[in-house]
Amino acid sequence: MRGALGSPRLLLRRLREVMVEPVSAQERLDRIVVVIASNMVAEVCSVYVLRIDGTLELYATEGLNPGAVHHTTMRLGEGIVGTIARDAEPLALSDVQQHPAFSYKPETGEEIYNSFLGVPILRAGNTLGVLVVQNRAHRVYNEEEIEALQTTAMILAEMIASGELQALAKPGADIAVRRSLHLHGVALADGVGLGHAVLHEPRVVVKDIIADDTQSELTRIDEGIATVRETIDRLVERGDIAHSGEHRDVLETVRMFANDQGWVRRVREVVMTGLTAEAAVKRVQSDLRARMLRQTDPYLRDRLHDLDELSDRLLHALTGEQFGVAREDIPENAVLIARSMGPAALLDYDRSRLRGLVLEEGGAASHIAIVARALGIPAVSEIPGITSLVEAGDAIVVDGSAADVQVRPQPDVESAYAEKARLRARRQEQYRSLRDLPAATLDGESISLNLNAGLLVDLPHVAETNADGVGLFRTELQFMIAERMPSTSEQETLYRQVLDQLSGAPVTFRTLDIGGDKVLPYMQVVDEENPALGWRAIRIGLDRPGLLRAQIRALLRACGGRAFKIMFPMVATVEEFVRARAIVTRELVYLRKLGHVEPSSISVGVMVEVPSLVFQIDELVRVADFLSVGSNDLMQFLFAADRDNRQVADRFDPLSAPMLRALKTIHDSASAAGKPVTLCGEIGGRPLEAMALIGLGYRSFSMSPASVGPVKAMLLSLDSAAIAAEIDRLLTMAGDRGTLRQQLAGFAAARGIPV
Ligand code: PEP
Ligand code: MG
Numbered sequence: 142m143r144g145a146l147g148s149p150r151l152l153l154r155r156l157r158e159v160m161v162e163p164v165s166a167q168e169r170l171d172r173i174v175v176v177i178a179s180n181m182v183a184e185v186c187s188v189y190v191l192r193i194d195g196t197l198e199l200y201a202t203e204g205l206n207p208g209a210v211h212h213t214t215m216r217l218g219e220g221i222v223g224t225i226a227r228d229a230e231p232l233a234l235s236d237v238q239q240h241p242a243f244s245y246k247p248e249t250g251e252e253i254y255n256s257f258l259g260v261p262i263l264r265a266g267n268t269l270g271v272l273v274v275q276n277r278a279h280r281v282y283n284e285e286e287i288e289a290l291q292t293t294a295m296i297l298a299e300m301i302a303s304g305e306l307q308a309l310a311k312p313g314a315d316i317a318v319r320r321s322l323h324l325h326g327v328a329l330a331d332g333v334g335l336g337h338a339v340l341h342e343p344r345v346v347v348k349d350i351i352a353d354d355t356q357s358e359l360t361r362i363d364e365g366i367a368t369v370r371e372t373i374d375r376l377v378e379r380g381d382i383a384h385s386g387e388h389r390d391v392l393e394t395v396r397m398f399a400n401d402q403g404w405v406r407r408v409r410e411v412v413m414t415g416l417t418a419e420a421a422v423k424r425v426q427s428d429l430r431a432r433m434l435r436q437t438d439p440y441l442r443d444r445l446h447d448l449d450e451l452s453d454r455l456l457h458a459l460t461g462e463q464f465g466v467a468r469e470d471i472p473e474n475a476v477l478i479a480r481s482m483g484p485a486a487l488l489d490y491d492r493s494r495l496r497g498l499v500l501e502e503g504g505a506a507s508h509i510a511i512v513a514r515a516l517g518i519p520a521v522s523e524i525p526g527i528t529s530l531v532e533a534g535d536a537i538v539v540d541g542s543a544a545d546v547q548v549r550p551q552p553d554v555e556s557a558y559a560e561k562a563r564l565r566a567r568r569q570e571q572y573r574s575l576r577d578l579p580a581a582t583l584d585g586e587s588i589s590l591n592l593n594a595g596l597l598v599d600l601p602h603v604a605e606t607n608a609d610g611v612g613l614f615r616t617e618l619q620f621m622i623a624e625r626m627p628s629t630s631e632q633e634t635l636y637r638q639v640l641d642q643l644s645g646a647p648v649t650f651r652t653l654d655i656g657g658d659k660v661l662p663y664m665q666v667v668d669e670e671n672p673a674l675g676w677r678a679i680r681i682g683l684d685r686p687g688l689l690r691a692q693i694r695a696l697l698r699a700c701g702g703r704a705f706k707i708m709f710p711m712v713a714t715v716e717e718f719v720r721a722r723a724i725v726t727r728e729l730v731y732l733r734k735l736g737h738v739e740p741s742s743i744s745v746g747v748m749v750e751v752p753s754l755v756f757q758i759d760e761l762v763r764v765a766d767f768l769s770v771g772s773n774d775l776m777q778f779l780f781a782a783d784r785d786n787r788q789v790a791d792r793f794d795p796l797s798a799p800m801l802r803a804l805k806t807i808h809d810s811a812s813a814a815g816k817p818v819t820l821c822g823e824i825g826g827r828p829l830e831a832m833a834l835i836g837l838g839y840r841s842f843s844m845s846p847a848s849v850g851p852v853k854a855m856l857l858s859l860d861s862a863a864i865a866a867e868i869d870r871l872l873t874m875a876g877d878r879g880t881l882r883q884q885l886a887g888f889a890a891a892r893g894i895p896v
Pocket of ligand 1: 613615654750770771772773774775821822823
């Protein structure tokens with residue numbers, strides 16, 4: 142005997158009948174509350190729906206004053222109903238008036254009811270409303286009743302999400318399922334994009350909520366879990382899992398949960414209340430997500446994430462839908478939404494249809510960020526829960542400059558962003574009008590503007606921006622997006638394509654800069670305490686010369702008759718450079734021996750990005766053909782501040798005496814030795830910083846394509862002698878000031894230099 146409760150399965154069956162009756166939305170809702178009240182032997186059953194303005198509105202009731210329907214409202218957190226909605230947790234009270242949050246609405250006539258059971262109406266972890274039953278007697282609602290009401294709430298959630306209730310909303314009080322959201326994350330790639338949400342991993346849509354035969358649903362759950370366990374075991378055992386963003390430790394945790402009897406039992410319990418296997422998984426997942434969205438402990442959040450992934454896998458196993466990606470047929474104006482994504486996955490989409498990318502996870506230095514930037518797709522990450530907050534097709538705005546995401550924006554917000562996008566386009570248009578002007582300062586100093594690149598998709602930008610060439614070709618990008626180590630001949634093909642496409646414009650290839658944060662999915666990960674200071678880049682190249690030799694061979698062959706220009710990353714001593722250079726010489730001998738066409742010229746340079754080189758710069762310029770300053774790493778190592786750690790990355794300013802003096806030393810030594818020097822870090826692409834660098838004597842830069850216009854606009858209004866004198870003056874009297882930014886900005890403003 143289950144106390145006062147009728148059979149939960151009978152309740153669901155009755156509700157299923159109501160759901161298909163050809164009646165109006167209000168009538169259906171009214172019938173639902175009657176069915177629930179009678180089945181749960183409650184005198185009252187009410188449905189409160191969350192509105193866009195954040196208040197809850199009474200949408201239907203059996204037992205309370207019918208006149209209160211669509212009149213009674215309360216704020217999130219107000220009263221007991223508001224508390225349930227805010228906390229997304231059920232509340233069962235046998236003496237409701239004793240609860241500290243109790244506040245009573247006289248128009249409802251609820252004061253005579255003493256016991257209260259309320260559950261949140263949740264969908265994908267979001268609260269859409271609250272479902273309540275009340276009794277006059279001081280009654281204790283048991284677990285089974287709470288469970289049954291939660292299951293019923295799921296049906297209401299689907300009804301709200303279907304949009305059926307929208308027609309009942311009063312003007313200006315729309316239902317929150319379509320609520321606009323403003324979310325703030327981490328900027329990955331610049332630009333403003335407007336479009337419609339496309340889920341990278343489409344959610345399984347559960348069509349049948351109520352089971353015909355609970356026993357067979359339990360069997361399906363067991364079989365589904367067995368399938369998921371097998372798949373995860375297989376993935377963990379396979380070596381190449383990381384390329385799709387599925388890192389081993391995540392899978393290991395998911396595997397642990399798949400074997401966790403507590404979770405499995407929970408899903409089975411929910412099936413027992415009368416739901417189909419899929420609906421039960423969805424319900425448990427929704428409860429978890431609700432908890433996850435309110436969780437601040439990052440460790441617990443991660444664990445809940447893993448459970449979320451397990452639920453997704455189980456749903457796919459149950460429905461037979463592929464756990465993967467539907468890349469074809471994405472609509473025009475697509476904004477991709479994903480928890481995380483590998484660079485290869487992004488490249489698989491049709492670029493011309495992508496307007497933006499929003500991720501739950503992925504840092505600004507991640508590979509996906511690099512690819513998004515290369516493709517010019519505005520991107521924002523670190524938006525927790527975005528995959529559950531949006532529905533496919535929702536309007537989305539991505540502002541990759543401000544790191545903002547607008548979900549289902551109000552018309553005025555949307556048009557403000559559309560205007561911002563138009564303005565950007567107009568500014569780009571203005572920059573394009575500078576395209577054919579020679580890049581020279583007012584006093585006639587020519588400045589060489591080059592692009593940073595790493596993928597074939599980057600190359601058309603050279604002609605678009607009229608850049609002189611590619612000043613930094615990050616060869617590791619091809620390795621990072623590949624599923625396995627590219628063979629020597631695959632590398633050769635790519636390098637040849639690069640040179641062919643640039644048709645004579647110079648390109649400086651940088652040898653593999655892997656290790657640190659740049660992990661190759663197919664390469665064994667070395668566990669290091671401080672990967673940025675660890676076994677990376679040229680250090681790997683010299684310790685395992687096979688890889689470096691193969692790359693140099695591929696580059697030499699690809700060059701055949703053209704200029705060969707390479708440089709080595711993360712060199713810390715002159716001796717390292719000399720050893721690396723010797724490998725080039727050896728490969729050249731080999732090339733001759735095999736009768737390949739030799740390059741027309743050979744130029745071997747070095748990235749100056751480890752501060753130790755600044756103190757052996759005179760020796761270095763004697764043996765290197767050219768220098769290229771990697772200011773991103775130089776800055777990070779000079780100030781001992783991790784470039785990818787948000788807490789410290791912006792703590793120190795490159796426009797401060799220590800960095801500017803280091804940059805000056807490098808420039809002056811190269812110049813005295815007659816060796817070319819370029820700067821290829823991010824600061825070269827920022828107008829104010831580039832202005833200071835011109836003042837230090839730099840005449841060659843390599844930057845992202847979007848920076849060429851702004852830097853060119855700056856230098857066209859700059860007198861290089863004046864900035865040189867100003868920088869000299871500022872450095873002499875820098876004193877204990879942390880930054881010279883303000884003075885430099887003042888210099889630019891006084892002369893009308895756009896920075
Ligand atoms: C740098 O360190 O400044 C640089 C250009 O190289 P990367 O950003 O690839 O480390
Ligand atoms: Mg670097």
